[in-house]
Amino acid sequence: MAAKSRRMETRVDPETDDPIAQAARLTHESASGFVVRAARLEADRVLARTDPTTMPAERFDALIGSLDTADSALTLSRVAAQRRRFRRE
Numbered sequence: 632m633a634a635k636s637r638r639m640e641t642r643v644d645p646e647t648d649d650p651i652a653q654a655a656r657l658t659h660e661s662a663s664g665f666v667v668r669a670a671r672l673e674a675d676r677v678l679a680r681t682d683p684t685t686m687p688a689e690r691f692d693a694l695i696g697s698l699d700t701a702d703s704a705l706t707l708s709r710v711a712a713q714r715r716r717f718r719r720e
Contacts, residue, residue, distance in 0.1 A: 639667075641666075648662075651665060651666060
């Protein structure tokens with residue numbers, strides 16, 4: 632891990648601070664460590680959505696073509712036909 636050389640400050644209301652402090656205690660982290668870890672995870676998730684996915688044209692065409700071909704899904708059909716253990720009400 633790189634040395635910590637930058638500082639971030641934030642102000643929060645008690646309704647935000649209390650659950651953060653509780654979650655930090657449950658994960659055995661400091662509140663700031665918890666917030667930094669959670670913010671980093673969310674930042675990575677957001678940035679990952681902006682990364683383009685590239686593949687060779689032939690592979691893309693094969694992928695799109697496979698969507699037009701139905702799979703027999705025999706196991707799925709058999710399971711769907713079984714009597715359900717639970718009911719939705």
